[in-house]
Amino acid sequence: MADGFINTPPKPEKLGAMTAENLKAALAGESQASQKYLAFSARAREEGYANVARLFEAVAYAESTHARNHLSVLGGIGNTGENLKAAFGGETFEIDEMYPAYDAVARMQGNKEAATTVRYALSAEKDHQKIYDATGTSVAGGHDRDATPVRVCPICGHTVIGDAPEECPVCGTAKEHFRTF
Numbered sequence: 502m503a504d505g506f507i508n509t510p511p512k513p514e515k516l517g518a519m520t521a522e523n524l525k526a527a528l529a530g531e532s533q534a535s536q537k538y539l540a541f542s543a544r545a546r547e548e549g550y551a552n553v554a555r556l557f558e559a560v561a562y563a564e565s566t567h568a569r570n571h572l573s574v575l576g577g578i579g580n581t582g583e584n585l586k587a588a589f590g591g592e593t594f595e596i597d598e599m600y601p602a603y604d605a606v607a608r609m610q611g612n613k614e615a616a617t618t619v620r621y622a623l624s625a626e627k628d629h630q631k632i633y634d635a636t637g638t639s640v641a642g643g644h645d646r647d648a649t650p651v652r653v654c655p656i657c658g659h660t661v662i663g664d665a666p667e668e669c670p671v672c673g674t675a676k677e678h679f680r681t682f
């Protein structure tokens with residue numbers, strides 16, 4: 502969904518504790534709804550319901566505007582240097598704590614598909630952590646990152662700067678399927 506127009510979200514505000522909790526919950530819910538609707542849109546398209554697909558895509562976009570507005574009022578959108586630090590911190594938590602714990606539970610319970618989806622995410626978060634770290638250094642020095650393309654495996658999310666590998670080292674997807682940004 503490349504979209505030139507991005508809303509100017511409402512300003513951050515000093516919030517009551519309960520309102521802050523409410524907006525955090527709403528941010529999580531709206532973010533999930535947006536992702537679900539994109540997945541539902543893809544399924545509708547596969548099943549030949551092109552107009553249902555379009556409806557899900559439109560409502561996904563609407564939910565993402567709600568998520569962005571909630572995030573903004575919560576004070577969760579800083580300048581780019583701050584945002585890179587926040588993004589690095591989020592990836593680091595997922596790598597160090599969240600996904601290793603989820604992986605252990607999935608294996609312990611013998612859930613193969615769950616272990617795979619967790620493994621894909623854990624692996625890609627390591628890519629993201631490194632890239633955010635390097636990019637944060639550039640931006641701290643007042644520089645944009647260079648123009649090298651960023652390529653993403655559409656199956657596991659493996660993320661590389663520059664050329665995609667012939668085969669994804671995490672899931673085996675061929676180079677030509679990588680998405681370029």
Ligand SMILES: [Fe+2]
Pocket residue numbers: 592625626629
């Ligand atoms: Fe990530």
Ligand SMILES: [Fe+2]
Pocket residue numbers: 654655656657658659669670671672673674
């Ligand atoms: Fe992959």
